[in-house]
Each structure stands twice: as structure tokens, then as C-alpha cells.
Amino acid sequence: MRTEQPKMIYLKDYQVPDYLIDETHLTFELFEDHTLVHAQLVMRRNPDAGAGLPALVLDGQQLELLELKLDDRVLGAADYQLTDSHLTLQPTQEQFVIDSSVRIHPESNTALEGLYKSSGMFCTQCEAEGFRKITYYLDRPDVMSTFTTTLSAEQHRYPVLLSNGNPIASGSEEGGRHWATWEDPFKKPAYLFALVAGDLWCVEDRFTTMSAREVTLRIYVEPENIDKVQHAMDSLKKSMKWDEEVYGREYDLDIFMIVAVNDFNMGAMENKGLNIFNSSCVLAKAETATDAAHQRVEAVVAHEYFHNWSGNRVTCRDWFQLSLKEGFTVFRDAEFSADMNSRTVKRIEDVAYLRTHQFAEDAGPMAHPVRPDSFMEISNFYTLTVYEKGSEVLRMIHTLLGPQLFRKGSDLYFARHDGQAVTCDDFIKAMEDASGVDLTQFKRWYSQAGTPRLEVSESYDAAANTYRLQLRQSCPATPGQAEKLPFVIPLELALLDAQGRELPLQLVGEDKPVGTSRVLQVTQAEQAFTFVNIAEQPLPSLLRGFSAPVKLSFPYSRDQLMFLMQHDSDGFNRWEAGQQLAVQVLQELIGQHQRGELLVLDPRLVAALRSVLENDSLDQAMVAEMLSLPGEGYLTEISDVADVDAIHAAREFARAQLAEALFEPLWARYQANREVSRNTPYVAESAHFARRSLQNIALSYLMLTGKPQVLAAALEQYEACDNMTERLTALAVLVNSPFEAEKAEALKAFAEHFKDNALVMDQWFSVQAACTLPGGLARVQALMQHPAFTMKNPNKVRALIGAFAGQNLVNFHAADGSGYRFLADQVISLNATNPQIASRQLGPLTRWRKYDASRQALMRAELERILASGELSSDVFEVVSKSLA
Ligand code: B3K
Ligand code: ZN
Numbered sequence: 001m002r003t004e005q006p007k008m009i010y011l012k013d014y015q016v017p018d019y020l021i022d023e024t025h026l027t028f029e030l031f032e033d034h035t036l037v038h039a040q041l042v043m044r045r046n047p048d049a050g051a052g053l054p055a056l057v058l059d060g061q062q063l064e065l066l067e068l069k070l071d072d073r074v075l076g077a078a079d080y081q082l083t084d085s086h087l088t089l090q091p092t093q094e095q096f097v098i099d100s101s102v103r104i105h106p107e108s109n110t111a112l113e114g115l116y117k118s119s120g121m122f123c124t125q126c127e128a129e130g131f132r133k134i135t136y137y138l139d140r141p142d143v144m145s146t147f148t149t150t151l152s153a154e155q156h157r158y159p160v161l162l163s164n165g166n167p168i169a170s171g172s173e174e175g176g177r178h179w180a181t182w183e184d185p186f187k188k189p190a191y192l193f194a195l196v197a198g199d200l201w202c203v204e205d206r207f208t209t210m211s212a213r214e215v216t217l218r219i220y221v222e223p224e225n226i227d228k229v230q231h232a233m234d235s236l237k238k239s240m241k242w243d244e245e246v247y248g249r250e251y252d253l254d255i256f257m258i259v260a261v262n263d264f265n266m267g268a269m270e271n272k273g274l275n276i277f278n279s280s281c282v283l284a285k286a287e288t289a290t291d292a293a294h295q296r297v298e299a300v301v302a303h304e305y306f307h308n309w310s311g312n313r314v315t316c317r318d319w320f321q322l323s324l325k326e327g328f329t330v331f332r333d334a335e336f337s338a339d340m341n342s343r344t345v346k347r348i349e350d351v352a353y354l355r356t357h358q359f360a361e362d363a364g365p366m367a368h369p370v371r372p373d374s375f376m377e378i379s380n381f382y383t384l385t386v387y388e389k390g391s392e393v394l395r396m397i398h399t400l401l402g403p404q405l406f407r408k409g410s411d412l413y414f415a416r417h418d419g420q421a422v423t424c425d426d427f428i429k430a431m432e433d434a435s436g437v438d439l440t441q442f443k444r445w446y447s448q449a450g451t452p453r454l455e456v457s458e459s460y461d462a463a464a465n466t467y468r469l470q471l472r473q474s475c476p477a478t479p480g481q482a483e484k485l486p487f488v489i490p491l492e493l494a495l496l497d498a499q500g501r502e503l504p505l506q507l508v509g510e511d512k513p514v515g516t517s518r519v520l521q522v523t524q525a526e527q528a529f530t531f532v533n534i535a536e537q538p539l540p541s542l543l544r545g546f547s548a549p550v551k552l553s554f555p556y557s558r559d560q561l562m563f564l565m566q567h568d569s570d571g572f573n574r575w576e577a578g579q580q581l582a583v584q585v586l587q588e589l590i591g592q593h594q595r596g597e598l599l600v601l602d603p604r605l606v607a608a609l610r611s612v613l614e615n616d617s618l619d620q621a622m623v624a625e626m627l628s629l630p631g632e633g634y635l636t637e638i639s640d641v642a643d644v645d646a647i648h649a650a651r652e653f654a655r656a657q658l659a660e661a662l663f664e665p666l667w668a669r670y671q672a673n674r675e676v677s678r679n680t681p682y683v684a685e686s687a688h689f690a691r692r693s694l695q696n697i698a699l700s701y702l703m704l705t706g707k708p709q710v711l712a713a714a715l716e717q718y719e720a721c722d723n724m725t726e727r728l729t730a731l732a733v734l735v736n737s738p739f740e741a742e743k744a745e746a747l748k749a750f751a752e753h754f755k756d757n758a759l760v761m762d763q764w765f766s767v768q769a770a771c772t773l774p775g776g777l778a779r780v781q782a783l784m785q786h787p788a789f790t791m792k793n794p795n796k797v798r799a800l801i802g803a804f805a806g807q808n809l810v811n812f813h814a815a816d817g818s819g820y821r822f823l824a825d826q827v828i829s830l831n832a833t834n835p836q837i838a839s840r841q842l843g844p845l846t847r848w849r850k851y852d853a854s855r856q857a858l859m860r861a862e863l864e865r866i867l868a869s870g871e872l873s874s875d876v877f878e879v880v881s882k883s884l885a
Pocket of ligand 1: 127128266268269270303304307326379382
């Protein structure tokens with residue numbers, strides 16, 4: 001907890017460190033009621049920091065200092081100053097050695113930052129500033145050191161002792177204890193330090209690198225989970241191979257380890273050679289994990305592995321540069337997933353997520369640039385903007401340079417900066433130097449917050465055979481940034497003729513056409529492009545593949561959108577046309593609901609989806625994506641004032657109408673796919689994901705009809721399937737149905753069967769938390785009393801409270817404010833135990849400006865109540881105070 005108002009930290013105040021740490025030697029003595037940490041730091045004055053010997057200020061929090069030595073001389077209390085966040089002392093020479101011993105309490109660490117215990121094992125989480133809770137240190141990413149780590153613990157309870165790098169020695173001690181020493185030869189910042197001690201089993205495998213080095217791969221889990229590790233291991237080997245092939249990056253230590261822990265604030269952490277994972281991102285097998293969970297495991301394993309180069313070998317100079325490693329690594333893992341599965345489907349999922357959640361963040365009180373220029377609490381900046389928009393920025397560079405020059409740029413970046421802590425500007429400079437492309441204006445994507453709008457209009461001159469696109473870009477004001485300068489927007493497009501064929505694209509001034517799909521660079525606030533030799537009025541296919549993270553508008557008619565849905569040769573844009581058509585239709589229904597009129601669904605949406613369903617040549621996953629109506633979250637994001645009830649009513653009405661009108665083809669598709677699923681053992685591969693996704697969305701529509709044969713089908717699927725994807729969907733459709741007896745029976749049977757599997761119980765909680773039937777809050781409150789629920793476990797908080805506030809919009813936004821009051825109570829309680837998780841749960845309340853005056857007042861009142869609730873963590877204080885500003 002803070003003792004004073006947290007201070008704002010600015011990028012412009014960055015200064016190089018006064019001192020450097022060349023070697024770090026750590027010894028941990030792990031006990032049940034405390035841990036002793038001895039640190040020897042071999043230090044020197046930073047030659048880049050100027051003259052003289054300034055005071056040395058080490059970071060340290062919640063540490064009990066037992067002994068401090070400077071070059072073997074024991075220091076007395078008069079030789080240093082100690083506060084609750086720093087230890088200050090005066091070096092007398094350019095080079096010196098500090099020895100410290102501290103006592104810490106991992107056994108009572110509920111914030112899950114620093115060294116803590118999870119299900120009986122010791123583990124660490126140091127990014128961003130957790131290492132200072134382990135020992136006194138220069139806890140900043142531009143201080144890079146080699147580490148040797150010795151851990152000792154009771155052998156019986158903690159047979160496995162791990163840290164970064166390679167194991168170099170181990171042995172037994174008196175009294176049933178043992179020890180191990182690990183050495184990491186690569187210099188690294190303290191945020192990449194890790195330690196694990198526990199009773200773990202591992203699956204071991206090997207990987208031969210491109211230069212024929214043998215690497216041992218190990219995934220450590222609790223013994224009862226050893227049967228759920230193979231998918232992660234396969235994903236790891238695929239990632240290692242992909243990074244060699246696509247980026248030329250080879251692994252560098254003799255061993256690579258992953259450890260699964262049950263209590264973890266995020267998905268996973270890329271500690272050098274010793275990745276620590278939330279068990280939800282490692283464990284996967286057919287019976288307990290859905291297809292989505294399998295794909296998430298594959299993506300997160302890849303993401304953390306890829307950090308070994310984009311993050312570890314080349315790291316961040318300061319935390320403002322976080323997107324240097326995160327945006328780049330998300331882009332890398334997205335391309336990996338696209339190569340392993342369906343590229344178009346991956347793009348659709350990512351864009352839908354970005355537009356619903358990152359666009360909302362960019363339009364809210366926490367909006368910040370991809371490279372923020374200030375923060376109070378860095379933990380609050382592990383955001384969708386830094387990660388997902390950061391990845392879009394990398395994708396645009398890839399688009400502008402093309403794959404070859406981009407690879408030349410990444411090669412130069414890794415070669416030039418290996419072993420360094422650098423900035424986003426250094427990355428851009430490497431891309432520019434390798435490609436010869438000037439990215440000066442492009443860099444505004446790093447410094448300007450907010451989602452740009454791109455308005456496009458057309459004019460066709462039949463006499464001159466010219467087609468002109470007029471473009472206007474603008475970007476709304478965001479906190480601290482009133483005026484924005486134009487961005488560089490790569491606009492990929494094609495022009496389609498009346499048969500849907502792409503026309504050759506020749507701009508005025510060009511002597512011949514250049515392809516039929518190309519990338520235009522929009523660089524000015526207003527700009528026009530004129531195409532020549534266009535013999536008929538074309539239909540433009542704009543922003544193909546979502547080539548820039550902008551809000552595009554073009555006055556498409558519904559008939560034109562239906563045409564694009566059928567004919568656009570860009571798969572992403574076929575889906576996008578369907579989404580835009582659905583948005584137009586749903587917004588019409590929302591208006592009807594608000595005016596108290598009878599709701600009437602535009603039959604063109606029915607016709608469009610019918611032709612998608614009846615098209616056997618379409619990838620089944622694409623059919624499933626096209627059948628999915630835009631979510632309530634997205635409809636909220638694109639509203640000026642979001643009418644929660646009207647949005648819910650309109651979307652549910654449309655779903656029910658579609659289910660009735662398309663019953664035959666949905667039922668046919670469902671039965672055909674269920675038949676295959678029934679006769680095929682589970683395989684975690686994209687053709688199988690595709691079949692199940694269409695089967696499952698069909699079932700969720702069909703269930704809305706309430707027909708007895710559909711209920712029977714849902715029950716059959718629930719009981720007879722061999723995998724969690726089918727079982728959980730069947731459970732979800734029952735939970736959202738009016739069949740109370742069947743619902744209760746299925747929920748009971750599920751909990752009974754899976755009560756000992758925490759990750760499966762998380763899904764059981766989520767399905768119920770997201771159920772939009774009336775009475776949502778009461779159900780969630782009752783579930784909080786369930787023996788499997790605990791506020792101490794972040795996965796449980798996310799599964800129940802996060803799913804309720806984030807997905808169950810109609811219940812969370814109940815007009816009486818009960819949902820808001822509930823969430824505020826949970827944030828206040830979590831603030832005292834786990835500030836990072838508390839702060840994360842605040843997201844839905846920060847969006848208060850989206851709602852009507854009455855809800856705004858209720859939401860603000862809850863934010864005020866949190867602010868007045870006592871001593872707030874810097875995490876919660878920053879989000880609440882900025883939201884109210
Ligand atoms: N780098 C970590 C995130 C750490 C967040 C700490 N609050 C996971 C990742 O992005 O790979
Ligand atoms: Zn990352």
C-alpha cells in the first residue's frame with residue numbers, strides 16, 4: 001500500500017543509471033515461515049553517467065534488512081538510509097561489491113508479485129518491478145547482469161529446485177535439506193529472474209537447433225497434471241522451428257523449461273530459460289480443455305518462447321518501451337498461429353477482439369499511446385494498446401516494407417542490439433536502415449493515442465473512365481492529447497467489377513497497372529487517389545485484411561455488402577462485409593426497440609446467412625465466423641450512447657429470428673458435423689476446430705427455437721462427447737435455455753465430475769457468470785459461496801467476476817446499479833490482497849461515459865466510493881483517479 005499519493009513518472013525524465021551491476025550472485029534459503037535472501041552484487045560506476053560518485057540508490061520493498069556490507073565492510077545504521085522503497089548508501093570507489101541479507105515472507109504474499117507460494121510450491125513473478133520485493137537491487141530493465149542462483153529447501157517437500165540458465169551444481173545438506181546452483185551466462189535485467197521450488201513432475205523432450213545444438217526441453221507440472229502436457233510440448237517444438245525458419249532465431253541455452261503454476265496474475269512470463277506459466281496456458285487435453293484453450297496454449301507457449309529474442313536478448317531500456325517487446329512478440333505469435341492454423345480465421349478473431357476491447361480502451365480515460373509518456377503504476381500499462389495495437393503497428397511496418405525488407409530489418413535489429421536494452425526508436429531505426437524506407441511520419445503511431453477514423457467517399461466518371469476515392473483521416477482527442485497529426489495509414493484495396501473480379505489498378509500518372517490488390521499510403525488529413533482505365537462503376541474492397549487499426553467508413557448499401565460477402569476475394573473482407581451488414585440491421589432493430597416499435601428483421605440478413613450456410617465450398621470455420629453476429633461489446637463500442645437493454649434485445653431478437661428462418665440448413669449442418677465428431681477421436685488441428693466451431697454455433701442458434709429435437713441433441717452432445725469443446729457448448733446452451741430441470745441436472749453432473757480440476761471448474765463458473773437470463777447478479781453471488789471458488793486465485797476472479805462484468809452486459813448494467821456496487825465491493829476487497837487483479841477488474845467501470853446519465857451517475861458514485869475506501873494501491877488509485885478526472 002502506498003503511504004503517499006503515487007507520483008507520475010515521465011518518459012522525458014529518463015536518465016541512464018548511475019551504477020551498473022556486472023554480476024549478481026543470489027542465495028535463497030527457503031523455509032515455511034520465511035525466506036532468507038543473500039545477494040552479492042558486483043558493481044561499478046556507469047561510464048556513460050558523468051563524473052563523481054553519486055549516492056547509490058537501490059530499490060527494495062517489504063524487505064527486512066539483516067546485514068549489509070560494502071567491500072566486505074559491515075555497514076552500520078549510520079552508513080545508509082532506509083525507507084520503505086529504497087536503500088541509499090555512498091560508494092567510495094568506482095568498483096565495489098555489495099553484500100546484503102534480507103528476510104522475506106513468500107508464504108504470506110497474496111499479491112503474487114516477487115517470490116510467493118502457489119499450491120505449496122515457491123515461484124516468482126518479477127516483471128515489471130517485482131524483483132525489488134526479493135532483494136535490494138537496481139530494479140530497472142537497463143541494468144543487465146549475469147546471475148548465479150543457489151536455492152536450498154527441504155528435500156522432501158521441494159524435490160525440484162530451478163532457476164534461470166544451466167544447472168551447475170547440487171547437493172544435500174544436514175537436516176533433510178538440499179540445494180542446487182544455476183548459472184545464467186546471458187546478461188539480463190532483474191525482471192527476467194525466476195526461481196521455482198516444488199514437488200513437480202516433468203515431461204522431457206529434445207530439440208535440435210539449426211546449428212545442430214541439442215536442447216533439453218522440460219515442462220514441469222504438479223503430478224496429477226502430467227497427462228495434460230503434450231500439447232504444450234508440441235507447441236514449443238513448433239515455435240522453436242518456426243522462429244528459426246521465419247526469423248532466423250536460434251535458442252541459446254542447453255535447457256528450456258516451462259513450469260505451470262495455479263496462482264498467476266497473467267498468462268505467462270518469459271523468464272530466461274525458465275518460463276513460468278499460469279496453468280491455464282499450459283495444460284490441455286481433449287477431455288478438459290476446449291479448442292480455444294488448446295489454441296491459447298499454443299499461442300502463449302509461442303509468445304513466451306519468442307521473447308527469448310524479442311525481449312530477452314534485446315530488451316527494453318525503460319518501461320515506456322514495453323511495446324518494443326510486447327507489440328513485436330504479439331505480432332510474431334499471431335503470424336505463428338496464422339501459419340499453424342487458418343490465417344483468415346486468426347485475423348478475424350484478432351480484429352474482432354481489437355475492435356471490441358482495444359478501441360474501447362483507446363476511447364476511454366486510460367487511453368495512452370503505444371509508447372506511453374507517463375504512468376503512475378507500470379502494472380497498469382500491460383494493456384491492449386501496448387500489446388494488441390502495438391502488434392498492429394508492427395503489422396503495418398511489415399505491410400509497408402514487405403516481408404523481405406522486414407526480415408532484413410529484424411535481422412539488423414537483433415544483430416545491432418544483441419545484449420542491449422533499447423527503445424522503440426532503435427527498432428524503427430533498424431527497420432529504416434535495412435529497408436531505406438523513411439518511417440519518420442509513421443512513428444506517430446507510437447506517440448499519438450486514439451483510434452483514427454478514415455472516411456472514404458467515391459466518384460466515378462463514366463466519360464473519362466476514372467474512379468476517384470477521396471479520403472479524410474482524423475483522430476479524436478484523448479487525455480493529454482487534444483490535437484493529432486495525420487498518421488501513415490496503409491490502405492490495402494481492390495476494385496471489383498459487376499462479376500466480382502478484381503480490376504487492374506492504375507493510378508493517374510502511372511504508365512501501366514500495378515496488380516489488382518495493392519496498398520495505398522494515406523499520409524494526409526485529406527487525400528484523393530484517382531484510378532484510370534476503369535470501364536465500369538466498380539465496388540471498392542477497402543482495408544483488406546484490416547491493413548490498419550482504424551475505423552473505416554464508406555457508404556455501402558446493404559446490397560453492396562451482400563455482394564462483397566459473396567464475391568470479395570479477400571476472405572477477411574468477406575467476413576467484414578457480413579459484419580457491416582449485421583451492424584446496419586442490428587442498429588435498425590435497436591432504433592425500433594428504443595421507439596417502442598415492433599421489431600422487424602431485414603430479410604436480407606437472413607438471405608445472406610442462408611447462402612453462407614448453404615455454400616459447401618466455404619471453410620467451415622469461416623461459415624461459423626460469418627454466422628456470429630457482432631457482439632454486444634462491439635455494438636456498445638460503436639454507439640455514441642450505448643443502450644444496453646436495446647442492444648441486448650435487438651441482438652437476441654435477430655438471433656431468434658435467424659434460428660427460426662434458417663432452422664433447416666442449421667439443423668443439417670449440425671447433424672452432419674456432430675455425426676463426424678461422434679465418430680472421430682479428438683484432434684487439436686484446424687480442420688477439426690473448424691468442424692466443431694460450426695457445429696457449436698449451429699447448436700447455439702438451434703437451441704433458441706426451443707424444439708424438443710434440439711434439446712435432445714444438446715443433451716446427447718453433452719453426455720456422449722469425448723471433449724470439452726462439445727461438452728462446454730452443450731452446457732452453455734442449456735444454461736442459457738429455459739429448460740430448468742435439464743440445466744440444473746447438467747450443471748450438477750458437471751461440477752460433480754470435475755470438482756477436482758480447477759481449470760475446468762473455472763469454465764463452469766464462467767458459463768454461469770455469462771448467462772444473460774434475468775437474475776445474473778444473484779447467481780454470481782451464490783457461486784462466490786461455492787467451495788471451488790476463492791478470491792485468492794486470479795483465475796477464479798476472472799472466471800466469475802471478470803466474466804460477469806465483462807461479458808454479461810445486460811445484467812452487469814442493471815438499471816438499479818447493483819452490478820456496479822457488486823464490482824466496486826470486489827475491487828475494494830482485492831485492493832488489499834492483490835492490487836494488480838483489483839485494478840484489472842475495474843475496466844468495465846472506467847467506461848462510464850458510454851452510458852445514459854442515470855447509469856453514468858451510478859458508475860461514478862462507485863468509483864468515488866472506491867477512492868474514498870481507504871488506502872489504495874497505486875494500481876487501483878491510478879485507474880480510479882484517471883477515470884474520474
Ligand atoms: N511479459 C509478461 C507480462 C508481465 C506483466 C507483469 N505485470 C507476459 C508476456 O507478455 O509475455
Ligand atoms: Zn509478452
